Amino acid sequence: MENILQSRGQQQQKQSFFLVDDHAAVLNGTAMSLKQEFPNADVVTAKTAQEARQKLKTLQPDVVIVDLSLPEKAGETCRTETGISLLREFLETYSDYNFVVQSANVAALVRIKPTIDAHRGGFALVDKGEPIAEMIKRVSWAMDGLVYTPPTMRKHLEIKSEWMQVLELAVYEGLNDKAIAKRMNVAERTVRNYWAKLQDVLGVYHEEGKILRIQTELRAREEGLID
Amino acid sequence: MNRTGWKRQLTGVLSFLGGGSSTLLLSSLGVVLMVCVSRSLGLWEGIELETLDLFLRHRPLEAPDERITILEITENDLQELGTYPVPDKTMVELLEKLENYEPRVIGLDIFRDLPVINPVEGDLERSKNAHRELKALLQRSAEQDATDIVVIEKILGTQISAPEGISDDNIGFADALLDKDGFFRRSLLASRSTADPDNHRLSFTIQMAQKYLAAEGIDLDNGLKDPIAMRFGQTELFRITANSGGYHDQDTGNNATLLVNFRHHQAPFQRISLSEFRANEFSEEWVRDRIILIGMTAESANDYVNSAAVIHTNPSLVQGVEFQAHAISQIINAVLEGRPIIKTWSHYWEYFWIVGSGIAGLSLIYLKRSISTTAVVFIISTCIPLVFAYGLLLVGFWIPAIPAWLSYFINGSGVLLYRIYDYEKYEQGRKIRFDERQRVLESSYNAIHNGPLQTLKSLIRKVSSQQQPVKNNGAYSAASINFRSVTADLHQIDKELRNIYEFMQREYLQREYSAEQSQIYLTPNHVIELNAPFHELLYQVYHNKLQESEDYFQGIKVKISDFCPMNEDYISIAHKEETLRFFEEALCNVEQHALDVTRLEVTCKQEGTQNVIRVSDNGSRTEMIALASGRAESVDVLAERAARVQEIIRQGDGSKQAKRLAKRLRGQFSRRTKFPKGTVCELIWPVKPTAM
Numbered sequence: 035m036e037n038i039l040q041s042r043g044q045q046q047q048k049q050s051f052f053l054v055d056d057h058a059a060v061l062n063g064t065a066m067s068l069k070q071e072f073p074n075a076d077v078v079t080a081k082t083a084q085e086a087r088q089k090l091k092t093l094q095p096d097v098v099i100v101d102l103s104l105p106e107k108a109g110e111t112c113r114t115e116t117g118i119s120l121l122r123e124f125l126e127t128y129s130d131y132n133f134v135v136q137s138a139n140v141a142a143l144v145r146i147k148p149t150i151d152a153h154r155g156g157f158a159l160v161d162k163g164e165p166i167a168e169m170i171k172r173v174s175w176a177m178d179g180l181v182y183t184p185p186t187m188r189k190h191l192e193i194k195s196e197w198m199q200v201l202e203l204a205v206y207e208g209l210n211d212k213a214i215a216k217r218m219n220v221a222e223r224t225v226r227n228y229w230a231k232l233q234d235v236l237g238v239y240h241e242e243g244k245i246l247r248i249q250t251e252l253r254a255r256e257e258g259l260i261d
Numbered sequence: 262m263n264r265t266g267w268k269r270q271l272t273g274v275l276s277f278l279g280g281g282s283s284t285l286l287l288s289s290l291g292v293v294l295m296v297c298v299s300r301s302l303g304l305w306e307g308i309e310l311e312t313l314d315l316f317l318r319h320r321p322l323e324a325p326d327e328r329i330t331i332l333e334i335t336e337n338d339l340q341e342l343g344t345y346p347v348p349d350k351t352m353v354e355l356l357e358k359l360e361n362y363e364p365r366v367i368g369l370d371i372f373r374d375l376p377v378i379n380p381v382e383g384d385l386e387r388s389k390n391a392h393r394e395l396k397a398l399l400q401r402s403a404e405q406d407a408t409d410i411v412v413i414e415k416i417l418g419t420q421i422s423a424p425e426g427i428s429d430d431n432i433g434f435a436d437a438l439l440d441k442d443g444f445f446r447r448s449l450l451a452s453r454s455t456a457d458p459d460n461h462r463l464s465f466t467i468q469m470a471q472k473y474l475a476a477e478g479i480d481l482d483n484g485l486k487d488p489i490a491m492r493f494g495q496t497e498l499f500r501i502t503a504n505s506g507g508y509h510d511q512d513t514g515n516n517a518t519l520l521v522n523f524r525h526h527q528a529p530f531q532r533i534s535l536s537e538f539r540a541n542e543f544s545e546e547w548v549r550d551r552i553i554l555i556g557m558t559a560e561s562a563n564d565y566v567n568s569a570a571v572i573h574t575n576p577s578l579v580q581g582v583e584f585q586a587h588a589i590s591q592i593i594n595a596v597l598e599g600r601p602i603i604k605t606w607s608h609y610w611e612y613f614w615i616v617g618s619g620i621a622g623l624s625l626i627y628l629k630r631s632i633s634t635t636a637v638v639f640i641i642s643t644c645i646p647l648v649f650a651y652g653l654l655l656v657g658f659w660i661p662a663i664p665a666w667l668s669y670f671i672n673g674s675g676v677l678l679y680r681i682y683d684y685e686k687y688e689q690g691r692k693i694r695f696d697e698r699q700r701v702l703e704s705s706y707n708a709i710h711n712g713p714l715q716t717l718k719s720l721i722r723k724v725s726s727q728q729q730p731v732k733n734n735g736a737y738s739a740a741s742i743n744f745r746s747v748t749a750d751l752h753q754i755d756k757e758l759r760n761i762y763e764f765m766q767r768e769y770l771q772r773e774y775s776a777e778q779s780q781i782y783l784t785p786n787h788v789i790e791l792n793a794p795f796h797e798l799l800y801q802v803y804h805n806k807l808q809e810s811e812d813y814f815q816g817i818k819v820k821i822s823d824f825c826p827m828n829e830d831y832i833s834i835a836h837k838e839e840t841l842r843f844f845e846e847a848l849c850n851v852e853q854h855a856l857d858v859t860r861l862e863v864t865c866k867q868e869g870t871q872n873v874i875r876v877s878d879n880g881s882r883t884e885m886i887a888l889a890s891g892r893a894e895s896v897d898v899l900a901e902r903a904a905r906v907q908e909i910i911r912q913g914d915g916s917k918q919a920k921r922l923a924k925r926l927r928g929q930f931s932r933r934t935k936f937p938k939g940t941v942c943e944l945i946w947p948v949k950p951t952a953m
Contacts, residue, residue: 122794145793148800148824190807190814192822195862258818258859 049177050076052095054086054120055136056104056112060162064099064136067166068173082108083120090124095131097156097177098124102137114142122146125153130223132156132176136169140184147187151194154227158182179226181234188235191257196220197235198259200228205251205260285679286623289672293619296668297612302509305664307442309507312662314444316654320525326590328473330531330547331582332359333558334371338535345561346377347535349391355538355555356398360408362548366472367402367410368465368589370435370556370564370582373424374414396424403428409472413465416454433465437584438518440511445579447501447511447518448588450491466585467491470592473552479596491517493596499604506605506659520603520659521584522591530586552589556582601657611661618646618665622672632680639673701765703918707842708764713757715849719810720750789841791834799865799874800824802841806848813852817861817878825866828948832926839922840874840944846919847876847942855880855940870948871928879939919944 049072055061058081065077078093080086083104090098102117114137121135125146132155135143140161143150150157156176160169161184175182196218203214211229215222233239233246236253240246254260299305332355339345352373359367376392378385402410413435415421423432438449450467454460463471471481474493484490490500501518503511523529533543557564557580564581594600606614625642628635646669650662724747789801803822807814814820829837844865851861858880865874916932923930928946935941 144804145797145801147804148796149794152825189811190820191818192807192820194823195821198819198821 048074048076049097050093050095051078051173052086052090052093052098053077053079054081054083054099054104055079055101056081057101060101060136063166064169067170071170082106082110083116086120087123090128097132097134097173098128099134099136099173100124102135102142118142118146122149125149125157128155129153130155132179133158134169134173134176135159136162140186143183144187150183151231154224156180156230159184159187175240179223179230180240181227181230182239183234185237188237191235191259193232193235193259197228197232200225201232201250201254201260204247205254285626285675289619289623289675292671292675293616293668296619296664297615300615300661300664305661306507306509308663309661310440310442310444310446312650313446313507313654313659316651316662317523317525319651320655323525323529325526325529325531326524326586326594327531327551328593329552329554329586329590330364330533331558331586332533332535332538332553332555333580333582334535334556334562336559336561339559339561341536345559347371349373349377349388349395351535353391353395353398355535356395356410358538359548359553362545363550364408364548364553365476365550366469366552367408368433368469368552368554368585369399369410369412370465370554370585372413372415372421373399374422392424396426399424399431400426400428403431411465411468411472414462416452416456416460416462418455420454420456431468432462433468434462435465435581435585438512440508445584446521447513448521448584448591450498450517450519452516466588466592469552469554469585469589470596473589473593474596477597489517493592496596496602498592498595499602501605504608506611507661519588519591520605521588522595522601522603522657523587524590524594529590530583552593554582554586554589556580556585558582601655603654603657603659605659614660615665615668619668619672621645622669623676625673625676626679632677632684635680636677639677643670643673645669704842705761705765707846708761710846710849712761713754715810715853716750716754716757718853719813720747720754723747723750791837795827795829795832795837796824796865798837798841799844802845803848803863803865806845810852814861817858819860820863821861822863823866824863827865827867827872831949836922836926840926843919843922843944844874844876847874850942851876851878851880851940854882857881867948871945872948874944875941876943877935877939877941879935881938882934882940 051065051068051072053061053064053068055064061079061081065079068075068077076095078089078095080089083106085108086100086104100117100121102114102121103112104117104120105112106116117137121133124131125133126149129152133153135158137143137159140159143159156179158172158176158180159182160172172182199218200214203209203217209217211222211225215225218225229247229250232254233250236250236257238246238249238253241249251260334347339347342348342351352369352371356367356369373392373395376389378388399410399412401407409431411431411433412423412427414423414432415436416434417436434449434452434454436449436452437445438447440446448466449464451461451463454462467481470493474480479494482492484492484497484500486497487500491498498517498519501508501513501520503513506520531547533547537543565579591600591602595602605611625635625639628638630638643666646666647662650660650665653660789798791798800822803824807820832840848863851858855878858878860879862877863875864877867873916930919930919932923944923946926944926946928944930944932940932942
């Protein structure tokens with residue numbers, strides 16, 4: 035763990051996080067863990083969807099961490115629907131921000147999968163039941179623009195044609211990201227996002243000592259996406 | 262029993278009042294009220310009087326009255342006499358000769374207050390003598406054994422007195438009351454003189470009748486029902502007041518008047534002209550024991566009145582003497598023959614009758630027949646109020662005919678219009694109900710098709726594919742069938758079938774009661790919140806399908822999907838729902854009909870000005886294989902082929918539904934085969950409903 039973080043030199047930078055959760059206990063716990071890992075980090079919190087909307091307008095956090103079960107205003111009951119709406123809105127409005135969704139109700143996320151797929155920034159999901167270390171790991175992945183969705187969401191290897199195109203151009207023609215970007219007439223950053231999406235679909239994540247791109251190609255062959 | 266019947270009747274009436282027909286009820290009440298109010302204001306008087314004349318003119322003919330003879334002095338007589346007025350001498354001769362034939366009463370409907378200076382006689386003194394002679398003759402008539410002669414006077418307005426010295430018993434006034442429209446319909450029976458209000462006088466008519474009836478032993482008396490009215494024996498002369506019947510504020514001079522029931526005949530009275538009389542050209546019976554009315558009928562004498570109720574060459578002109586004859590005839594015939602006196606109803610009854618007619622018109626609503634039958638019944642029945650009023654007039658009652666008819670007519674036509682309107686509304690409602698039923702049918706078909714039928718099909722496929730190798734080996738064995746999995750599938754079918762009822766109930770009953778529908782049940786087990794963006798809804802359908810038929814879709818290696826926001830400004834909730842079902846059906850079709858699929862592409866997005874839903878696979882069509890599989894070798898193969906053909910037909914149904922949906926979205930649906938293999942199923946519709 036330490037190694038991963040240190041190797042990326044994240045401790046040197048000053049990170050900023052935006053935390054949205056209705057439970058004060060969870061907010062404090064999460065904020066504390068983040069501070070432990072990222073001592074220089076700024077942590078801003080919001081307790082309702084309304085407050086979150088207001089605050090995010092003026093912030094530019096490295097990662098937005100949201101709970102799905104939220105009240106619209108203070109005093110109202112928490113509803114997954116509110117969290118989903120807020121997340122959808124954030125993903126569309128701040129399309130290159132990095133998001134981490136903290137929720138016990140992963141199934142609800144399936145509803146907005148098209149929006150998640152279209153999102154250009156990092157995106158990771160963490161179940162509230164998972165250990166805090168796992169949460170920190172996902173946060174840093176998201177910060178790196180990577181994508182992580184739980185296995186239940188990617189059971190069927192659903193891919194978009196653009197991702198497929200990136201894969202084909204890389205494997206069959208041996209192009210690098212820059213060349214692919216030029217060929218597809220998109221930004222290089224977008225190509226990297228497509229790789230991240232593809233890796234998530236194939237379940238290939240950063241592992242010490244392994245080359246991500248090669249792993250991705252191997253898995254794609256295994257799954258029959260490429261011959 | 263009776264009470265429940267009553268209650269039902271009452272709730273029927275209440276629902277009628279509260280229902281859509283309340284407008285009808287209100288407007289018809291308004292109409293009836295308007296008729297009643299306008300009548301009480303006298304707006305109907307003219308029409309009612311004209312109707313009365315019309316009815317009287319069109320009664321069945323009566324026999325001529327054999328109790329009255331008119332001795333008329335015609336224009337010819339005047340020519341023959343060579344003088345006018347008729348000289349007193351001639352009058353004396355006439356009266357003396359008449360007395361010889363013993364008439365019962367003689368009425369002299371000619372003023373004789375002053376001596377007539379006869380230029381033929383040339384001598385003033387002679388003329389005065391003749392007048393004295395006439396007076397003496399008239400005075401003598403009051404005596405016991407002499408024939409009664411009644412002379413006329415005028416007591417209203419300009420006074421004209423009877424010849425001097427005649428007893429009051431033998432004088433009657435000739436004044437008559439004109440209706441506001443200038444016609445005579447009433448006969449004045451008694452009145453106070455304008456010159457001397459204390460002097461209560463009887464009319465010529467009543468004097469004549471009284472004298473005639475006295476000979477029958479019937480005397481004039483006050484009424485029993487109406488003390489102010491006159492009465493002969495049992496017959497009360499119905500008193501017409503200022504507002505009786507159709508009259509409104511008529512001048513009655515506060516006196517007894519009688520509505521004249523004209524005798525309906527071309528020549529109701531025997532006539533003898535003066536010259537005929539002098540030449541003895543008449544039958545003795547025409548005079549004996551009769552009423553003889555002597556009057557001027559010569560046009561130059563100008564003794565005419567207006568009446569519209571008698572048959573005449575010139576219906577509006579009636580000789581004064583004939584008018585008197587009609588009035589007298591009416592009284593004596595009423596008393597002696599029971600001929601009807603014309604009476605009117607009290608206002609309560611009149612308005613009851615008008616309102617009743619209105620209600621009768623309104624009650625056509627209860628005629629549960631076709632509109633055309635109702636119309637025929639209505640048209641025929643409109644004459645009922647008129648016929649009733651006419652019939653009553655024949656027996657002596659003058660009731661408001663036209664106001665009653667109008668309130669019947671307007672209410673009846675109102676009912677008819679309402680029925681037509683209601684019928685159209687009903688037809689519309691029927692159309693809506695039909696569409697609704699159609700939708701229920703379609704969605705129940707969908708529910709079955711997308712639910713249990715799918716499971717059943719996969720079960721069939723499972724079973725038949727497991728049987729295949731066994732058959733090929735030439736030995737039958739059921740051992741290869743995985744019973745556990747079959748049982749699980751059967752349980753699944755059972756569950757799905759049970760869920761359908763619940764699903765349909767939720768679908769249609771909830772829809773009925775929730776104005777804003779926020780979720781739909783795509784399948785019995787799958788709820789979708791409709792307020793999410795459309796492409797997300799479509800994705801949910803896709804995801805759900807993948808989960809449901811996990812085994813099949815896991816087998817497809819490449820699944821490319823593209824769900825992007827679509828313009829949904831112009832798509833209704835109902836259409837959204839249908840489109841979702843269409844999409845699900847398209848995915849089902851891949852599973853059902855495509856074999857060896859390795860690549861599945863699903864696109865749901867906006868492309869330019871169009872929304873596109875496209876499902877594209879690269880599999881071969883099962884039915885093609887079935888049809889190309891060569892000759893049938895066994896019963897099983899035949900059965901299987903039959904099942905496939907069924908499937909093709911079913912799929913045809915799906916296409917039909919999809920085409921209908923495309924039409925509703927003003928878009929297009931297509932299902933085409935790809936080269937070298939595969940199928941594309943596509944629904945495209947414009948973002949804006951009208952092509953730009």
